[in-house]
Amino acid sequence: MASRTLSIGIVGLGTVGTGVIRLIEENAMLIARRSGQTISIGAITARDRNKDRGVDLRGYRWVDDMLEMADDPELDIIVELIGGSDGPALTLAKKALTNGKSLVTANKAMIAHHGLELAELAETNGAALHYEAAVAGGIPAIKGVREGTAANRIERIYGILNGTSNYILSTMETSGRDFDDVLAEAQALGYAEADPSFDIDGVDAAHKLSILASLAFASRLDFDAVATEGIRAIQAADIAQADALGYRIRLLGLAERHDGDKASELFQRVHPYLVPKSHPLANVDGSTNAVVAEGNFSGRLLFQGAGAGDGPTASAVVADIIAIARGELSPAFAMPVKALEPCAPAESGHRIGRAYLRFQVADKPGVLAEITAALRDADVSIESLIQKERSPNDAVLVAMVTHECAESQVNATLDALAGSSSLLGEPMVIHILGDE
Template sequence: MTKPLRVALAGLGTVGGGVIRLIGANGALIARRAGRPIEIVAISARDRAKDRGVDISRFEWVDDTNALAHHEDADVVVELVGGSDGPALALARATLANGKSLVTANKAMLAHHGLELARAAEAAKVALKFEAAVAGGIPVIKGLREGAAANEIARVYGILNGTCNFILTKMEEEGRDFAEVLAEAQALGFAEADPSFDIDGVDAAHKLSILASLAFGTRPAFADVATDGIRHLLAADIAEAAALGYRIRLLGIAEDNAGGLFQRVHPHLVPTSHPLAHVTGATNAVVAEGNFVGRLLFQGAGAGDGPTASAVVADLIDIARGEFGPAYAMPVDALATPTPADTGERRGRAYVRFTVADKVGVLAEIAAAMRDAGVSIESLMQRGAMADGTVLVAIVTHEGPERSVAQALEKLRGSQSLAGQPMWMHILA
């Protein structure tokens, strides 16, 4: 009988339990596709006594998670601990240093330390796999690294955070404000008790930096991702976008051209004619535009035990087959060092919403700031007074450089007419 691939599993949360269940349910099929069985031989987590809804008694328990890297019966370690540093990074480094392959779903660790880990994997001639780190069960990593490998990618973008998309969909369907919908998402388990990483765009930025590296052959540059979230969105913004023929989505967008590498996570107005406008709930979707393959759309469940475990086990099947290859589609030394793009010169249309005092001269003040900064206004909408006496004013601009909109908002900073922070959203072209 062919020797099985022996796996040490670190982390027994939602995804870890899913991996155990998946291998148990589909073991025979996995063995046929991998060419040999895949077996879990050792496990580790913080609490041995915790009920995880899955039988772990048949596996060797290891108290020290880092010891899995030295486990003599394990060929590969699956890291599902989480966190950019700490135990997860220590385990990853030790695993590769000991000549074992590593599978991880840890986008934060990869965004901060992926280049180091990829170099270590190359030196040890082992695999570093992370399909589960971006978009759950959607095979977008494999799609970019393998399926679209012959193409020059012009742009990669999409909905990378299911929590935000769930909140935006609820706001869209029910007309409720952000804070109320966030509380419901937390009660349903779609959002964490501290949702900052999700709603402020950090989670999506981690994933975007990984996608950009794969798409453009550049070193991961998480620090250069301009990041904003959906925390300041109002139900009125959703309604205004709908009236204009758009839906609001938190998008991560990356492009690489002569001006440098552009990476941004930001809420956008997406035309209803675009496929991403119809991605609802906790679903993720990624679009890649190749010069020969055209537009590719990857869509599906971006989180959860089943989809994410599916991606983890798919990586294990590749390793069982002996399919290693460079982590970022090319050797580390071949990855270019990116130059951040100057977003000020980036051209496009924008939606800007102001909350203002209901008094004479406010519209003139806003229009004058836009005029002086060279911003051409396509349309301006003013809605009736809200309960606190303020008024919403929304502007859609003609196409122009982003620097001009930034300058207009700077001119208005500190104005006594403004009640609260303006909301600036880009319009997807």
């Protein structure tokens, strides 16, 4: 029924690339009906032609040099699935867009670092740049924010953006086990990479947050300004204390824009948060992702689903291809790049909120007095406090939740305690997600 054909070149044949091929083969008829065109795989390439990928690729034209695809007049769209912020992916992306070919990518690092440059290239050359799969896997979070909330001033946007971290945290929660143990198991099961730092140190979530923030706030994408802390320091004891207090611990990316009289500021942070059990994000377990956008008219909107995996990611990639087939050529960041507003990074010190603080202290007299004096001097008042001895002669855990105060007051408390011989190890600060 579709008389026209849109030809795509797929670069990268890992699990996502082969997933895209499987999807296009399996759902071909539906895709043709929904896009009004036949989507045809015009060329494929990857580093190693001879690797067994579990998919029969013999029917597709293989191109040895991926850059040739960007020059190939028979291809309408280049689908970049090799990853990496710079290097071959970026070279390919620039070349394709410069040649007026539309680009569909799942590459969050490349978009976070070079999204604006690529978007300008797309604008200049009348091409589309789509990257739904770069954020939150199969969830249409980019379309949700770019189109669904378009009428709103977004108050804040936040979410669970890294499935590996959420899997580890929710497994710690259900099993009571400690971080290192759960991470090792996740690695053995293939849920975490051999080098897990991008995931568990928050870098991957920061890539995604910076992209969402630009869309939500019509601001220039600014990955470097994301304050990033991961989940390595979370202990089983923190999760148990949080649970007792009515919270679950989640690694959130959170962004807010503040428009002052003179200038606009963008706050972007990836950090562990205490999430009230009544909040929808507290029930997001395993490798599921979720994005919350709070608009001044829409109220709180939640988009939830699988944050990774070949099927969900392929679903997002092909949704972008269908959008291009339908003629969706609007700017990559919802408006021309020159219309995006530069925002200075916001200081976090003046932010008001409640925080969970955890100290491991030596089991000797006067330690609690020392901590509470530092809190008093910084004018931080305590809502609840738990002191817990782990075992005789072992470190004692002191956990507390503060009343609302400025983050600078918490920082001042920690500064005053820095170097104290009473403290064993770094204190842990976990912010508490507030209702606004």
